[in-house]
Amino acid sequence: ILNVEQSPQSLHVQEGDSTNFTCSFPSSNFYALHWYRWETAKSPEALFVMTLNGDEKKKGRISATLNTKEGYSYLYIKGSQPEDSATYLCAFQAGTALIFGKGTTLSVSS
Amino acid sequence: IAGITQAPTSQILAAGRRMTLRCTQDMRHNAMYWYRQDLGLGLRLIHYSNTAGTTGKGEVPDGYSVSRANTDDFPLTLASAVPSQTSVYFCASSDSVGADPYGYTFGSGTRLTVV
Numbered sequence: 001i002l003n004v005e006q007s008p009q010s011l012h013v014q015e016g017d018s019t020n021f022t023c024s025f026p027s028s029n030f031y032a033l034h035w036y037r038w039e040t041a042k043s044p045e046a047l048f049v050m051t052l053n054g055d056e057k058k059k060g061r062i063s064a065t066l067n068t069k070e071g072y073s074y075l076y077i078k079g080s081q082p083e084d085s086a087t088y089l090c091a092f093q094a095g096t097a098l099i100f101g102k103g104t105t106l107s108v109s110s
Numbered sequence: 111i112a113g114i115t116q117a118p119t120s121q122i123l124a125a126g127r128r129m130t131l132r133c134t135q136d137m138r139h140n141a142m143y144w145y146r147q148d149l150g151l152g153l154r155l156i157h158y159s160n161t162a163g164t165t166g167k168g169e170v171p172d173g174y175s176v177s178r179a180n181t182d183d184f185p186l187t188l189a190s191a192v193p194s195q196t197s198v199y200f201c202a203s204s205d206s207v208g209a210d211p212y213g214y215t216f217g218s219g220t221r222l223t224v225v
Contacts, residue, residue: 034213034214036213036214042218043200043216043217043218043219044153044200044214044216045216046212046213046214046215047213048213049210049211049212049213089152089153096141096158096160096166097143097155097158097168098143098155098214099155099169100145100152100153100154101152102150102151102152103152
């Protein structure tokens with residue numbers, strides 16, 4: 001069974017802080033790495049899909065990097081805002097479907 | 111309809127009863143998936159379908175069956191519900207079997223309680 005690990009499990013920061021999370025995944029049979037944002041009582045929404053080693057993606061204050069050789073990805077949030085509070089999921093894709101990590105839950109206080 | 115529609119939104123079901131969770135998408139996505147979400151376990155894949163007419167088993171398929179008669183619909187059936195199937199069920203779709211650059215689109219979920 002493929003294992004996708006995310007750390008930390010949860011995180012509490014103050015408004016304006018920058019933060020980052022880690023996603024570890026198998027380095028073999030890699031096809032793509034996904035990041036999703038999941039707000040309470042809503043559905044997961046795709047942030048990034050990365051396929052190439054060294055990929056960097058950015059959307060506003062959120063960015064992600066990918067290292068397929070060592071099997072990790074970082075998600076960065078610059079200047080956290082209360083509306084960034086959510087669970088951030090990463091998902092590893094080796095073939096047909098995604099294998100999700102358990103997520104990092106971010107809480108941003110104003 | 112915009113995106114993925116799941117029905118019902120929630121359901122309380124007696125153990126031993128049969129139940130079908132409905133999932134319909136209007137994006138003409140080839141691939142569709144069923145996940146269950148359980149506290150502490152995250153999203154786990156139940157079944158998937160790469161294209162109409164084909165299905166496959168995911169990580170936790172036991173007790174569930176699916177069909178994909180057409181592109182738009184991907185129902186999940188519990189033949190005889192058990193309490194361990196109490197969960198939130200999410201249907202998702204993607205534009206291709208490979209790495210869809212837009213990621214998966216998820217439905218709003220069905221909260222199922224088996225008593």
